[in-house]
Amino acid sequence: MTRDVIVVGAGPVGLMMAGELRLGGVDVVVYEKLPAPARESRGASLTRRAAESFDQRGLLGRLGPTEPADSHFGGVPIDLGPLAQDHSGARGVSQFRTERMLEDWAGELGVPVRRGYEVTGVREEPDGVAVDFTGPQGPGRERARYLIGCDGGRSTVRKLVGIDFPGPEPTRGFYTADVTGIETRRRRIGENLPDGSMVMAMDLENGVTRVVAYERGMRPKDRDALSYAELADAWQRLTGESIHHGQCRWISCFTDASRVAAEYRRGRVFLAGDATHVQPPAMAQGLSVGVQDAVNLGWKLAAVLAGRAPERLLDTYHAERHPIGQQLARNARAAIELRLTGQEMAPLRAVLGELLTHKDAAEHLAGVLSGLGIRYDLGPGEHPLLGRRMPPARQLDLPGGGRTRVADLLHPARGVLIATEATDATDGAAKAARLAEDWADRIDIVTGTWTDGPDDGLEAVLIRPDGYVAWTSPGSDSDLTDVLGHWFGTPQATGHATARTV
Numbered sequence: 001m002t003r004d005v006i007v008v009g010a011g012p013v014g015l016m017m018a019g020e021l022r023l024g025g026v027d028v029v030v031y032e033k034l035p036a037p038a039r040e041s042r043g044a045s046l047t048r049r050a051a052e053s054f055d056q057r058g059l060l061g062r063l064g065p066t067e068p069a070d071s072h073f074g075g076v077p078i079d080l081g082p083l084a085q086d087h088s089g090a091r092g093v094s095q096f097r098t099e100r101m102l103e104d105w106a107g108e109l110g111v112p113v114r115r116g117y118e119v120t121g122v123r124e125e126p127d128g129v130a131v132d133f134t135g136p137q138g139p140g141r142e143r144a145r146y147l148i149g150c151d152g153g154r155s156t157v158r159k160l161v162g163i164d165f166p167g168p169e170p171t172r173g174f175y176t177a178d179v180t181g182i183e184t185r186r187r188r189i190g191e192n193l194p195d196g197s198m199v200m201a202m203d204l205e206n207g208v209t210r211v212v213a214y215e216r217g218m219r220p221k222d223r224d225a226l227s228y229a230e231l232a233d234a235w236q237r238l239t240g241e242s243i244h245h246g247q248c249r250w251i252s253c254f255t256d257a258s259r260v261a262a263e264y265r266r267g268r269v270f271l272a273g274d275a276t277h278v279q280p281p282a283m284a285q286g287l288s289v290g291v292q293d294a295v296n297l298g299w300k301l302a303a304v305l306a307g308r309a310p311e312r313l314l315d316t317y318h319a320e321r322h323p324i325g326q327q328l329a330r331n332a333r334a335a336i337e338l339r340l341t342g343q344e345m346a347p348l349r350a351v352l353g354e355l356l357t358h359k360d361a362a363e364h365l366a367g368v369l370s371g372l373g374i375r376y377d378l379g380p381g382e383h384p385l386l387g388r389r390m391p392p393a394r395q396l397d398l399p400g401g402g403r404t405r406v407a408d409l410l411h412p413a414r415g416v417l418i419a420t421e422a423t424d425a426t427d428g429a430a431k432a433a434r435l436a437e438d439w440a441d442r443i444d445i446v447t448g449t450w451t452d453g454p455d456d457g458l459e460a461v462l463i464r465p466d467g468y469v470a471w472t473s474p475g476s477d478s479d480l481t482d483v484l485g486h487w488f489g490t491p492q493a494t495g496h497a498t499a500r501t502v
Contacts (some may be wrong), residue, residue: 024302383475
């Protein structure tokens, strides 16, 4: 039997990808080479847009308590308070908690996760991909129509397919560890030291402190040869504080390498997450950008597999997400140089700090870091929301009573057309709703009245399953039927399907 999709990697990106595909009706399986879920915290923060992406699927509340994360660029703080939108991310979310939540969700959707399955070969065939693996019962082979590598920065899938992963070689190494039983001053965004060294300490959960240390001149380290005593010695040299008595639950190292894959897609093979982009975790971006990769690709591939959309839709994945990966790599290199170059960089840090007191500059950089500044090229038009994410907290009063949020409308990972009932907008909104009826098997048509939010004159809006605005009235110069056809395929051949009840 040939499956629809094999996803390689059961980290947050692979699990999110599998869940997105399953929501679209795809027969998907996840391969994970580790025999059991990892317990390390690893990624410990989410950007605002990643949190919104979880919210759009009804998952954010499952993560449990979080706290707002401070924003900074290379250690230069960004004051988010005066900004029109809330750009704050979530801090203290251990990666194993995110993975556990996503695996539970994927399991509820019927996604099998095969642990102890390591991919050893990939061969593209005319109508699919043959994947060789070694599993608990020995070697095997399975075929799928598509393969997605979500298997990290050292991606086996990327290497087997031969996709280039360009970027400068690492020159610095950083210690990082999760430690209990220590009382050290918290340095949540990190503290730059005059000589170009850096330390960071932040709270996780259950009394765990994440510590990071870089001592100027420190080269990349061998992960297998690390010891907690080395980190504690460096910490004491840099801060004067002893953490030698702490209990180390996990220790690792990372480098200043920033790379981005040359291709996010080659034929029937896709890459997502760290398989496409790696950067120092001090940027707190990798996991979050990977989740957004999954939310971008999942609905598109599901639509193509179901015959609801043309195969060319898949080309928009690389076109939209590759520039984000390039921007991430560039920003990571800039932030590391800004943070670690020492006193000679102090004038530039001061200039950046001064610029960030201006609201427009702060809004721009906060948007880059939070993900709220992303704007895809979704056609010509002047409405400020076109190509941007629809604010998921925006509310709509429904005709029969009750109120809903945009995020709630996106839970099934379907497109949504919202047509308002405002008196002066009825004709245009009603026309949009009528035009969309031929796509009602794949988009939800919702009527109502905006509860609050900016007075932007939005009469009707078409939102993709990933939450991005594909068309507005007024403000879009494209014909709605053309936009519907581009993103959601050929309309139904006969009659009108019944729209899902909201």
